[in-house]
Amino acid sequence: MKVAVLGTGYVGLSTGVCLAEIGHEVVCIDVDERKIDILKEGKSPIYEPGLEELLIKNSTEGRLAFTTSHQQGLSEVEIIIIAVGTPQSADGQADLSFLEQAAKDLAEHIVQDCIVVVKSTVPVGTNEYLKQLLLGQLKNNVEIKMVSNPEFLRQGSAILDTLKADRIIIGTDDAGASKKIQEMYRPLNVPFLLTDVRSAEMIKYASNAFLATKISFINGIANLCEAVGADVEDVAKGMGYDKRIGTAFLKAGIGYGGSCFPKDVKALLHTSREKGVPFSLLEDTIAINDHQQELLVGKALKRFGELKGKKIAMLGLSFKPETDDMREAPSIKIARLLTAAGAEVAAYDPVAASNARTVIGDVITYLDSALEAAKDADGLFIVTEWEEFRQLDVEAVLDIMKQRIIFDGRNCLDAAVLQDCGPIEYYPVGKPAIILRGG
Template sequence: MTDMRVAVLGTGYVGLSTGICLAEIGHNVICIDIDERKINKLKERKSPIYEPGLEELLIKNSSTGRLTFTTSHPYALNHADIIIIAVGTPQSDNGRADLSFLEQAAKDLAEHIIRDSIVVVKSTVPVGTNEYLKQLLLGQLKNKVEIKMVSNPEFLRQGSAIQDTLKADRIIIGSDDAGASEKIQEMYRPLNVPFLLTDVRSAEMIKYASNAFLATKISFINGIANLCEAVGADVEDVANGMGYDKRIGSAFLKAGIGYGGSCFPKDVKALLHTSREKGVPFSLLEETIAINDHQQELLVGKAQKRLGELKGKKIAMLGLSFKPETDDMREAPSIKIARALTAAEAKVAAYDPVASGNARKVIGEIITYVDSALEAAKGADALFIVTEWEEFRQLEFEALLDVMKQRIIFDGRNCLDEAALQECGPIEYYPVGRPAVILRRDD
């Protein structure tokens, strides 16, 4: 394999991880972003996001010269013959994917591409978008060049983005051009990951189908969890028992306060929008969304039931990011919980190991941000576990409970060790999909 010259448009979670990993396997990569602050930080070899292992590879590959950063489209496109688009496709008001960043990216490419290129769309886009972008691009091309398109959706998970990229389960390559498909396979070959080759529309659909299925699995187990609470069963054992069945599998059967993040919520809604647009009903997706909305409010409802009116009560919230090992706050359940608690005039003190800065921008000053779990717990009537950071499993609960006003824990992620908690009893412990218990120290 010869090293290839690749430009990556957009240095968010996906673009940055992709660019860094492609440099790591020997390619010459230039990453472009319109966000000057991000690029300046990256030029200083500092990661603008919290992502385990990313900064080490950023430093390593920047120092070899194989990885560079710029805000200049002409400079970057002059360098590359493979261009990967990884800009955001957020949700617009009606649930549809907002393609404005992509449209702008296509315009930038049309203006500055100076040689025959393969344009790889890695952003998650509704079926038909690759064709639409190609028309947009071809219609505005400044130079006489040949453009081939490849759909290559991304499946990495925030919190393990680098590992997921280097050790992906599969790489989807959708293209109507055998030569372009072969070139992209060649680019990824050092990763030694299975390829699935398909047409462009199927590639686009694989991404939505995968995310909608995973989100549905989460909502399914949450539906079972709510039933378990009603009938006195234990959802953890139920999920375990189901997971042994190879046809079901144990992944994504964790009951809790629902999914969030930059992908599942918007991708399920975008797929539902497509189904409505095409007149093909898919009410299962509506239920997936409805169950998730309900789960996100679960802890507040439970607290109201236990504590009565929340006005003036103090709640300690542990965790703000939508999942552990990331500082990303997009669609994090903590947002809804914080707003519901403060609407009920509760006082909230929140602690997160890395996401408080981003949380301030989204939730604002309606809650207090503190620097430790212990500080959050001071004088609290209840403790909410909102994100399952490992740090929370390891907390000194003895000390924490001692500073609380009432020894009540609502564990929204079923992540605490009941046996260990018992040693710090008495505690009222409310997990999800399992009976609430009063944990007492053994006599």
């Protein structure tokens, strides 16, 4: 099939590359000339494991192309996938301006009947609104069929999540369009769920809100575990053995971030308020997460009394490992709280330092290794659970710190290993602290 993908962010680029990988002829369209130039050179503008290799392979084999021209990109395509951003507005609802612009561009350049697939995360009713927008501005006499096909990709595993998805949601009132989209995805051998459009739109929000709520729940339990002397990891393991609960997203820490959970929970809450349907659970999910992102700073203040003049090493900047994405990353709030309290912050992240600099700025120092960041530090914060930090040479780090104090926001370090590290103060999340004095 000939497929066009509008937008080359995480979702659009991953989708386009994977559709080419399973044999379709794909052209990715983006108005950002710099990004398209990078892609034409066989380079990925985002860090995503496995993406660049597939990009090069499918471009070389002629199944994948990139352009800024809608006229060129939309020529003779059967399916058009919209994967532009829907960021959060000031009031919490989704900003549809990029989606609206995409519809206007399509209306001007579509010259043949086609199926328009909305993969962007959108409020319920958006597909209907978008269809009316398209029909009202079409330049040519063509037939448009709409399909809601939400994505469920995780940054850091977007390729795997596309090629080996749990399910593919196809929401449409047109049987022919549904059959065509099933045919497009058939090589993936993934279960289909066929629904109406509005249910498909709601599935995406409901899924992300549930996962975010699960994270906030275990973080609430973690805080209670600290108060009563329990170990949240044992508690989570015991809960997870129950098949009704499962182990996924029961990892205590300093909260969720990224491009999906924060904005999707707030967007769903906005919809519930707009419709007059109380949903206090979502309000609590957000409140717990906001508090959790301040947790390590609170622990440090309790330990030191004040942070003015203290050097804090911060390991991890991206919102999760295996990505350079800084959207809603807990490190942003942590860095700002630390510097506001007068601390000097030295940070290291394997891939996200460049993006972090544009978000956090130069109020903190960016270094090239964990050891460089930790040198002469009064305390060390582990903020992102990169595997590099799980395998950290703790003794080497402690030996170059001014004070041997670690605040582990992701419970990365092994308590058994720490017991052999000599004098140390180790403050995890939801678990008893380890305090080993010297002498």
